[in-house]
Amino acid sequence: MKTVQEIRDAIARGEWRKLTAGLAPGFIQANLVILPKQHAFDFLLFCQRNEKACPIIDVCESGRVAPPLAGPKADVRVHVPRYRIYRKGELLDEPGSILEYFNDDMVSFFLGCSFTFEHDLMAHGIPVRHIELNRNVPMYITNRECRPAGIFSGPMVVTLRPIPENRVAEAAAITAKHRKAHGAPIHVGDPAALGITDTQKPDFGDPPEIRPGETPVFWACGVTPQTAVSRAKLDLVITHAPGYMFITDVPDTFEW
């Protein structure tokens, strides 16, 4: 079993350019958003106001490359296998390091993702269908607006997981404990209440397979802050590429 730092070092050397799911089991993986300091207060406030969609794991002060809690020895410029560079909301590049883009004016945000609670669901014997089927989770843009903050606004994006009806309560209780990984479901049942007309046509990811005796359960999704950032069309934004996450030093079991 490699340590988190050994995995990061391999990523920095270019030896791991693949998805990070399953790497460093037991440690939280994080979404990454890096943007100019002038917009950092607005974005931090947006995350604070929309905590279920944007749970903050850690933040680096401008120019800093090591998140003090999530990776005090890490370097945010080289420890993600694939980044995305956006200018004015347009995807410009998907590099394996951001040494040429990062500067002292940039602030890095590390946001929780659903890997953590999915592991816990499976540990309790609750099926997570898209993982069973080796697909991407279905994601939907909802009719619920986030609480805006400064220049940032947008709809809440959610994920759907079909859960056996007799285990919905347990799934809700298990995920509620993971408030830095989107927490409890925001909705159980009728997709129309969220403005979703056809669950078989997700806005992102693969369609769900909902079996007899299962209910669609919806959780807030980390694509929400990405959407808000994209709509703001900033001069420069750097994120991880979907599924190519930052691996933190924080254990799954950390008490926030």
Added chain:
Amino acid sequence: MKTVQEIRDAIARGEWRKLTAGLAPGFIQANLVILPKQHAFDFLLFCQRNEKACPIIDVCESGRVAPPLAGPKADVRVHVPRYRIYRKGELLDEPGSILEYFNDDMVSFFLGCSFTFEHDLMAHGIPVRHIELNRNVPMYITNRECRPAGIFSGPMVVTLRPIPENRVAEAAAITAKHRKAHGAPIHVGDPAALGITDTQKPDFGDPPEIRPGETPVFWACGVTPQTAVSRAKLDLVITHAPGYMFITDVPDTFEW
């Protein structure tokens, strides 16, 4: 029973210049910190990193006077009975309104306070000694450093409440539910572990009365962010005067 807005209006007219404890029962009261926008990101990050001591109820964007969740019809400039004005960390004035100090560059932060969990403890029949004795809660500067953020740093300040030993577990569980009011205790038992040498000599407030069969229980305290702000010696900072709180529209039972 007056509504929250009626109470605020009375405060704005100068008809209530007293402590706010007991006003508008059932609604959260908040600590207030107002500071220049240039330091707002650092302070929001300080609060995020030290959530138990600095639970964020709401924040106004710069120049805004109504916190969108805590008081969408409120005016932060006139709805607190007594303010404190600090320049370079020195107390300058204790006015009943801040119309002459507030400007478009100021960002207002509303932080949770312990009133909420004290009500819940009493509702469960757990004694809150300083309220029984009509004293101020004892507060202590500890040997624990907060996680710093930008220009803000300082020790964690805690409150002490003596709790009957057979009810400590229940008191911990009850307060844990109030994570926007300092949450669960940070320490139970020996004060020396926090660097407190004599509980009878608190740094702020009145000495505790610890009776046989009771254990000292320590919670993070809202004086922590005030201490961090004071140490930063900013050009201008506005706070509420201790005990003269901002009354929010948020019910005690709000699910965060």
